[in-house]
Amino acid sequence: MPFTPRTHAPRRLKAALLASAVTVCLVAASAPPAPLGVGDRLFPHLGNPGYDVASYDLALTYSGENDKPLAAVTTIDAWTTARLDRLNLDFARGKVRSVEVDGEPAAYATAGEDLVITPAKPLSARQWTRIVVRHTSDPMAGKGREGGWVRTADGLALANQADAGHLVFPCNDHPSDKAMFTFRVTAPEGYTAVANGLPSDVERAAAATTWTYRTHHPMATELAQISIGRSTVVHRTGPRGLPVRDVVPTAHRERLEPWLAKTPGQIAWMARKVGPYPFETYGVLMADASTGFELETQTLSLFERDLFTDPAFPAWYVDSIMVHELAHQWFGNSVTPRDWSDLWLNEGHATWYEALYAQEKAGRSLEARMKAAYRASDRWRAAGGPPAEPKAAEAGDRLGIFRPNVYDGAALVLYALRQEIGRRAFERLERAWVSRHKDATAGTADFVRLAGEISGRDLTGFFRGWLYGEKTPPMPGHPDWTSDAAAGTARKQPTEK
Numbered sequence: 158m159p160f161t162p163r164t165h166a167p168r169r170l171k172a173a174l175l176a177s178a179v180t181v182c183l184v185a186a187s188a189p190p191a192p193l194g195v196g197d198r199l200f201p202h203l204g205n206p207g208y209d210v211a212s213y214d215l216a217l218t219y220s221g222e223n224d225k226p227l228a229a230v231t232t233i234d235a236w237t238t239a240r241l242d243r244l245n246l247d248f249a250r251g252k253v254r255s256v257e258v259d260g261e262p263a264a265y266a267t268a269g270e271d272l273v274i275t276p277a278k279p280l281s282a283r284q285w286t287r288i289v290v291r292h293t294s295d296p297m298a299g300k301g302r303e304g305g306w307v308r309t310a311d312g313l314a315l316a317n318q319a320d321a322g323h324l325v326f327p328c329n330d331h332p333s334d335k336a337m338f339t340f341r342v343t344a345p346e347g348y349t350a351v352a353n354g355l356p357s358d359v360e361r362a363a364a365a366t367t368w369t370y371r372t373h374h375p376m377a378t379e380l381a382q383i384s385i386g387r388s389t390v391v392h393r394t395g396p397r398g399l400p401v402r403d404v405v406p407t408a409h410r411e412r413l414e415p416w417l418a419k420t421p422g423q424i425a426w427m428a429r430k431v432g433p434y435p436f437e438t439y440g441v442l443m444a445d446a447s448t449g450f451e452l453e454t455q456t457l458s459l460f461e462r463d464l465f466t467d468p469a470f471p472a473w474y475v476d477s478i479m480v481h482e483l484a485h486q487w488f489g490n491s492v493t494p495r496d497w498s499d500l501w502l503n504e505g506h507a508t509w510y511e512a513l514y515a516q517e518k519a520g521r522s523l524e525a526r527m528k529a530a531y532r533a534s535d536r537w538r539a540a541g542g543p544p545a546e547p548k549a550a551e552a553g554d555r556l557g558i559f560r561p562n563v564y565d566g567a568a569l570v571l572y573a574l575r576q577e578i579g580r581r582a583f584e585r586l587e588r589a590w591v592s593r594h595k596d597a598t599a600g601t602a603d604f605v606r607l608a609g610e611i612s613g614r615d616l617t618g619f620f621r622g623w624l625y626g627e628k629t630p631p632m633p634g635h636p637d638w639t640s641d642a643a644a645g646t647a648r649k650q651p652t653e654k
């Protein structure tokens with residue numbers, strides 16, 4: 158459903174506004190600029206209060222050199238939820254050249270990783286506002302602050318999860334504020350640009366081309382993708398006529414084709430499990446990059462090309478990783494986490510379908526994998542926290558919050574749940590979850606509530622242990638399963654927290 162920003166407020170905003178009749182002034186104009194956040198336990202300065210973004214329009218000009226800043230204009234249409242003397246955006250890597258609010262020049266300052274904007278006139282609550290920021294976007298990583306632009310052998314791609322969208326463009330960088338996106342990317346001749354959603358325009362000039370893409374569903378900033386490279390876009394048709402397009406380095410196009418051909422079948426498999434594919438298109442972006450991870454950027458998942466061409470990776474494993482990123486389109490993208498502590502809902506489900514696919518298509522036992530996860534679970538909880546209460550990222554740790562406790566450790570929670578409520582109720586729950594919260598945000602409490610509703614049981618005690626317990630509860634149906642003691646971690650605890 159395309160969103161039309163200036164005519165009416167989003168439904169969820171209306172509800173929130175009705176609930177709070179009092180207008181609050183968030184920041185006194187005289188206070189020094191300070192970074193703000195929306196109260197995420199793991200990322201206190203991520204997101205900003207007082208407004209809800211309806212749409213982003215990002216215009217970027219690429220020079221042809223991926224170590225040089227891009228020229229950029231970010232236009233944000235937002236609905237204010239409070240009176241604002243000031244308004245914060247998250248933005249941390251690039252120079253700001255000017256800021257306009259509703260057509261008037263606005264003052265701005267930097268505080269931490271926030272861009273603090275003071276409009277000429279305060280914004281009243283419950284109004285549309287348009288913010289235009291002219292800036293650069295720098296693909297060169299800051300020291301100890303990775304993420305955002307990924308420099309590939311032939312250009313650039315994006316990897317913003319979890320907290321790096323604002324290293325690319327000014328935004329309200331939290332998954333609880335989804336918005337529509339338009340991307341306009343200008344690149345020199347010989348390059349191809351692709352972004353989330355469907356193409357809406359191509360303008361070819363003498364030495365450069367501008368590609369325009371639009372999302373047809375709301376998206377979180379962490380899921381934005383912009384690929385600029387010497388690439389070929391390969392088109393095919395998926396289930397129910399879904400347009401599938403993959404983006405591959407032109408030099409490897411033929412060698413990669415057998416992998417690309419798998420996507421429609423994988424989409425059909427996922428749709429049989431949980432319901433129709435939730436977006437307007439899908440495809441894989443195979444980038445010549447060494448990120449060390451793959452990423453479920455919305456409608457166009459990012460993969461390292463090596464995964465498909467290095468013979469060290471068995472085919473069943475590569476297939477299952479493709480399904481992992483695909484499953485995220487339902488779990489994590491269409492239904493986004495309300496808070497980063499809900500990450501287990503993304504990764505637990507993606508890991509679950511990854512493992513289920515490997516079992517059904519390659520005979521890799523899900524139960525054996527879950528038994529191994531059970532054995533490691535107490536150690537994972539000691540190192541990373543319980544699945545729904547993960548520890549914050551430690552400085553310099555590349556894994557960040559993406560530890561085994563939210564992958565196989567969280568898939569183990571889903572396995573325990575299936576053991577507890579039975580396969581049929583579990584499968585109903587999965588389908589209901591992605592259909593009820595489609596294009597929205599939802600958190601752990603919503604999942605617990607829905608599981609209770611579908612199974613007709615009060616599962617709060619069950620989930621308390623499985624999601625928040627320091628120790629892994631006994632596995633229903635497998636009383637013989639044991640978890641190895643978290644040897645050595647007890648002593649390390651004081652320095653970790």
Ligand SMILES: [Zn+2]
Pocket residue numbers: 481482485503504507
């Ligand atoms: Zn994942």
